[in-house]
Amino acid sequence: MPKQSKQNVRLTDDIIPIHYKIHLAPDLDEFVFEGEEEITLEIKKPVRSITLHSAEIEILSAIIFPSPLGRGIKGEGQPGKISYSEKEETATFTFPIEVKPGKYVFKFVFTGILNDKMRGFYRSKYEHNGKTYHMGVTQFESTDARRAFPSFDEPSKKAVFEVSLKIPSDRTLISNTVQSAVMEHEGGYKTVSFAPSPKMSSYLLAFIVGHFEHIEKKSKSDTLVRIFTTPGKREQGRFALEVAAKCIDFYEEYFGIAYPLPTMDLIAIPDFAAGAMENWGAVTYRETALLVDEDLSSTQNKQWVALVIAHELAHQWFGNLVTMEWWTHLWLNEGFASYMEYVAIDSLYPEWNIWSQFVYLEQSRAAALDGLANTHPIEVEVAHPAEISEIFDAVSYSKGSSVIRMLAEYIGKADFKKGLHVYLSKFKYGNATTSDLWKSLSTTSGKNIGKIMDVWTAKAGYPLVSLSQSNGKLILSQERFYSSVSSNKNSNDKTVWPIPMNILTPTSVGPSFFLFDKKKLVLPIGLTHEAFIKLNARETSFIRVNYGDYLARLKVPLAAKDKRFKPSDRFGIIRDTFALAEAGAASTSSPLSLALSYTHEESYNVWAEIASDLGKIGSLSVDQRYYKNFRNYAVRVFSRVGKHLSWEKKKTESHSHSLLRSLALYSLGTYGDKKTVERARELFKLETSGKGKIPSDLRGVVFNLVAENGSKQEYEIILKLFYKATLEEERDRLLRALCLFPDKKLIRQTLTLAFGHNMHGQDSLKAINFVLSNKFGRSLAWEYLKSEWETIVERFGGGHLYNRFIEPLDIFNEKEKAEEIKNFFAKRDRTGLERTINQVVEQIESNADWLARDGKKLAEFLSQF
Ligand code: BES
Numbered sequence: 030m031p032k033q034s035k036q037n038v039r040l041t042d043d044i045i046p047i048h049y050k051i052h053l054a055p056d057l058d059e060f061v062f063e064g065e066e067e068i069t070l071e072i073k074k075p076v077r078s079i080t081l082h083s084a085e086i087e088i089l090s091a092i093i094f095p096s097p098l099g100r101g102i103k104g105e106g107q108p109g110k111i112s113y114s115e116k117e118e119t120a121t122f123t124f125p126i127e128v129k130p131g132k133y134v135f136k137f138v139f140t141g142i143l144n145d146k147m148r149g150f151y152r153s154k155y156e157h158n159g160k161t162y163h164m165g166v167t168q169f170e171s172t173d174a175r176r177a178f179p180s181f182d183e184p185s186k187k188a189v190f191e192v193s194l195k196i197p198s199d200r201t202l203i204s205n206t207v208q209s210a211v212m213e214h215e216g217g218y219k220t221v222s223f224a225p226s227p228k229m230s231s232y233l234l235a236f237i238v239g240h241f242e243h244i245e246k247k248s249k250s251d252t253l254v255r256i257f258t259t260p261g262k263r264e265q266g267r268f269a270l271e272v273a274a275k276c277i278d279f280y281e282e283y284f285g286i287a288y289p290l291p292t293m294d295l296i297a298i299p300d301f302a303a304g305a306m307e308n309w310g311a312v313t314y315r316e317t318a319l320l321v322d323e324d325l326s327s328t329q330n331k332q333w334v335a336l337v338i339a340h341e342l343a344h345q346w347f348g349n350l351v352t353m354e355w356w357t358h359l360w361l362n363e364g365f366a367s368y369m370e371y372v373a374i375d376s377l378y379p380e381w382n383i384w385s386q387f388v389y390l391e392q393s394r395a396a397a398l399d400g401l402a403n404t405h406p407i408e409v410e411v412a413h414p415a416e417i418s419e420i421f422d423a424v425s426y427s428k429g430s431s432v433i434r435m436l437a438e439y440i441g442k443a444d445f446k447k448g449l450h451v452y453l454s455k456f457k458y459g460n461a462t463t464s465d466l467w468k469s470l471s472t473t474s475g476k477n478i479g480k481i482m483d484v485w486t487a488k489a490g491y492p493l494v495s496l497s498q499s500n501g502k503l504i505l506s507q508e509r510f511y512s513s514v515s516s517n518k519n520s521n522d523k524t525v526w527p528i529p530m531n532i533l534t535p536t537s538v539g540p541s542f543f544l545f546d547k548k549k550l551v552l553p554i555g556l557t558h559e560a561f562i563k564l565n566a567r568e569t570s571f572i573r574v575n576y577g578d579y580l581a582r583l584k585v586p587l588a589a590k591d592k593r594f595k596p597s598d599r600f601g602i603i604r605d606t607f608a609l610a611e612a613g614a615a616s617t618s619s620p621l622s623l624a625l626s627y628t629h630e631e632s633y634n635v636w637a638e639i640a641s642d643l644g645k646i647g648s649l650s651v652d653q654r655y656y657k658n659f660r661n662y663a664v665r666v667f668s669r670v671g672k673h674l675s676w677e678k679k680k681t682e683s684h685s686h687s688l689l690r691s692l693a694l695y696s697l698g699t700y701g702d703k704k705t706v707e708r709a710r711e712l713f714k715l716e717t718s719g720k721g722k723i724p725s726d727l728r729g730v731v732f733n734l735v736a737e738n739g740s741k742q743e744y745e746i747i748l749k750l751f752y753k754a755t756l757e758e759e760r761d762r763l764l765r766a767l768c769l770f771p772d773k774k775l776i777r778q779t780l781t782l783a784f785g786h787n788m789h790g791q792d793s794l795k796a797i798n799f800v801l802s803n804k805f806g807r808s809l810a811w812e813y814l815k816s817e818w819e820t821i822v823e824r825f826g827g828g829h830l831y832n833r834f835i836e837p838l839d840i841f842n843e844k845e846k847a848e849e850i851k852n853f854f855a856k857r858d859r860t861g862l863e864r865t866i867n868q869v870v871e872q873i874e875s876n877a878d879w880l881a882r883d884g885k886k887l888a889e890f891l892s893q894f
Pocket residue numbers: 170171303304305306307336337340341344363366367421426829
């Protein structure tokens with residue numbers, strides 16, 4: 030059957046919204062709201078009807094007036110006859126008389142629902158003075174402004190927004206701009222109005238009403254930066270306040286464009302679907318992505334907070350000032366912000382060495398997803414809102430940021446920065462596409478950027494570069510990489526990627542790129558010329574490398590800790606060796622034995638990669654006889670670094686060491702190192718008996734290890750701590766621990782708790798994830814997910830977290846499970862899940878093949894441990 034072209038869901042370009050005046054009166058007890066709205070719009074062609082977006086809104090009246098008001102025939106308006114399309118999320122208004130081209134004001138009166146689905150205009154719970162309250166919050170990206178007011182809810186329909194809300198007098202209203210007026214009413218209410226917004230997309234509008242307190246400071250250029258929290262938490266915003274103010278200073282300089290609003294608010298919201306949302310001037314966050322407690326927060330979480338803030342503030346330029354033309358170009362927003370967050374944090378905290386983590390946090394994640402046949406190109410056609418949600422994934426974010434980094438390194442950072450300035454200045458307050466960006470970068474770099482980058486954004490997947498030797502010559506070749514052997518077999522992808530290639534040799538000075546844009550290439554470097562060569566120095570290009578027999582040669586400088594190898598180089602070699610085993614190009618014993626030569630490694634990113642690769646092999650072997658040998662092997666890999674770092678934080682240790690300690694100790698403990706587990710249990714006892722405090726970086730390690738080795742008694746203690754915790758980060762750690770017990774009854778209790786009414790909207794997903802990561806909980810989590818599926822659809826269907834309930838199912842190793850998952854969803858509505866289900870099934874089948882192919886040899890290799 031020929032593939033049908035996607036249905037056209039876009040609104041007409043003949044009707045252009047210019048200005049919205051929106052007034053809402055939410056009822057924070059009954060969870061409904063009343064609204065009045067005036068949209069000034071320009072009509073370019075005569076029409077009998079107007080269609081705009083509206084979902085779960087009841088429109089009581091809609092009348093169109095000529096603008097300025099009163100200019101038409103006696104200034105009278107025409108009422109529109111309303112019809113809704115639930116499927117298209119639109120409302121259409123048909124008028125008795127044709128509406129001539131010109132300027133009009135379209136007036137609406139409507140009511141809506143303050144829902145509990147973390148999208149549109151929704152409610153979130155919090156405690157204040159011992160009482161439970163609800164705040165009203167908005168989350169409009171991608172397509173949910175239409176749930177709060179009738180709107181032309183597309184990114185290219187930019188307009189000015191003027192918002193006012195009638196709220197209880199004791200609450201605070203936060204929105205994109207500054208308050209322009211407050212009018213007190215009788216009966217304990219006030220109307221708060223905000224200044225008009227810049228010209229912007231509807232998905233960036235925000236208003237939040239509740240009990241809030243805040244702290245503030247000015248950026249260098251006088252922007253008032255404020256952190257808002259629910260009562261009692263504002264001091265936890267200190268770190269965020271510093272980071273946010275510095276980020277604004279940084280981006281103003283970097284982009285060469287001033288932040289256009291007088292205020293920049295960052296607001297912590299208890300129930301929140303994403304990590305954070307870049308609403309212009311009113312960025313909303315999950316509490317864990319904004320709040321830091323100096324005594325309790327881990328280095329890891331602090332780093333996360335900094336990265337999220339840097340990401341959202343990058344959007345204030347990249348995304349808000351210049352916006353993608355349509356969701357097909359989503360990656361322009363997300364890939365860029367995901368790149369810029371590292372640029373900014375590297376400048377704010379150079380000692381964190383954040384780029385060394387980029388390769389792990391972004392590139393590895395991207396390479397895993399994009400190694401599947403069921404991936405998608407960076408630029409992907411989308412229509413239905415649920416399809417849009419599904420592309421907020423590792424391809425748009427992490428592959429997007431990886432190919433941007435590749436380009437920036439290739440053309441040089443100075444030309445790259447200049448190009449961004451050109452692009453942002455040219456398209457400000459407007460919209461742009463990927464090729465617009467390439468054109469700007471072409472003018473500043475003098476290179477044809479589109480020619481290099483089009484393949485990377487238009488084609489799915491990425492290349493595996495293989496190094497081979499023939500007659501003393503080194504030969505490079507490229508082909509698409511598949512992590513699954515059978516996907517590889519079924520493919521006939523002949524794509525050739527233009528790869529910026531940079532080769533590290535003992536005699537090379539600085540990076541020197543050439544474009545490897547052919548199937549095959551003979552290197553001008555002879556086999557004997559250099560002691561070693563390392564392809565893709567610092568892993569700046571988005572590729573994998575297969576060194577074949579040459580790997581033996583690299584082991585020598587690796588073992589000698591050759592200084593010319595940067596952490597990202599050592600990282601790349603081990604990561605790709607593991608990936609090649611999964612892909613069937615090498616035996617699994619090859620990376621496992623290579624990992625043993627990394628025991629002296631000190632860089633966090635390298636260890637994080639090894640830990641995650643071993644996690645995969647562990648997950649693969651969990652039901653096998655040799656699993657205990659695998660655990661011994663893993664303890665062996667981590668024991669030197671664990672002992673070296675010990676449980677004691679040193680006064681002057683590096684950021685990387687602080688991160689590494691938690692990783693190494695947890696790895697040792699979870700793979701069964703007795704001393705580590707004992708020490709964790711001791712620390713737990715000290716804290717719970719009030720005789721000591723578990724250091725912030727080790728709290729997660731201790732709780733997890735106590736849980737993994739605990740029973741009902743420990744469960745009860747952790748549960749109590751969970752109910753008592755006020756810092757969301759601590760609550761998350763404890764929730765995870767509650768998912769890691771070996772006893773199925775206890776895990777089930779946690780799942781029931783997490784799906785209960787007293788929890789935050791995002792907690793049920795976390796619990797499913799954590800239980801799936803527990804080898805005793807896998808099947809239980811899947812059974813639970815099935816039994817709660819209707820609830821999940823009801824609460825999360827079509828939303829940001831929906832497909833994330835499916836994603837973690839890829840840990841199974843049995844083809845029957847893949848069948849089961851397929852069958853379960855075959856009978857159900859798969860809108861917004863389709864691609865994720867295919868990915869999960871492909872990954873599980875690949876796991877099963879891997880085990881069947883390599884299990885025996887793996888057992889043999891591991892028998893020595
Ligand atoms: N724009 C997104 C948030 C978003 C995503 C809202 C999808 C609605 C649907 C925001 O800029 C973002 O990317 N947040 C990330 C955190 C970031 C540091 C990667 C998130 O929420 O995970």
